[in-house]
Every structure is written in C-alpha cells, then in structure tokens.
Amino acid sequence: xxxxxxxxxxxVLVAFCVQISVPAAQQSAHADPKSVFMDxxxxxxxxxxxAAKRGFTEVLKMDPRSECARNRLEFxxxxxxxA
Numbered sequence: 001x002x003x004x005x006x007x008x009x010x011x012v013l014v015a016f017c018v019q020i021s022v023p024a025a026q027q028s029a030h031a032d033p034k035s036v037f038m039d040x041x042x043x044x045x046x047x048x049x050x051a052a053k054r055g056f057t058e059v060l061k062m063d064p065r066s067e068c069a070r071n072r073l074e075f076x077x078x079x080x081x082x083a
Contacts, residue, residue, distance in 0.1 A: 033062040037069060049076065 040055025053076060059069035 031062050033059045033066065033069075036062070037066070040069075040072070044072070044076070052076065 040052045043051035056069040056072045
C-alpha cells in the first residue's frame, strides 16, 4: 500500500515536471525527451523499475538539466527495489 501511495505521489509530481522539464527547442523527431520521460513514468507506475530507471537515465543523457528525471532516479535509488 505504501508503495502505491508513493507511486501515485510520483505520478502527480511527474505530470507537473513534464510540463517544465523539456524545452520544445530540444525535442527532435529522433530523440524526444518528453516521450521517453512519459514512457519511464508509465513503467514506474506499472512497477517496471528497471525500465523506469533506463528511461529516466536516457532523458538525462538528452537533457542533463532535467530536474524531474534526476529526482525520479534519486528517489528510486532510495526507496524502490534494486532495478
């Protein structure tokens, strides 16, 4: 139950972060950080922590200033199962 509440809180925070984390000028047809971020968010919501970690890491490679992706990785490293 606690993990479910935490996941729900993350989803709310992620929804906000997505709006500010990826400047439109940095998006391209081949590497869309917003799309990767949303996929990672969905993976996290479904309990696929390894995929979520890969996705958030990929977002940081595309946009090293993405505080939302960085926060998700740091949060996951503290409380989620090893991915």
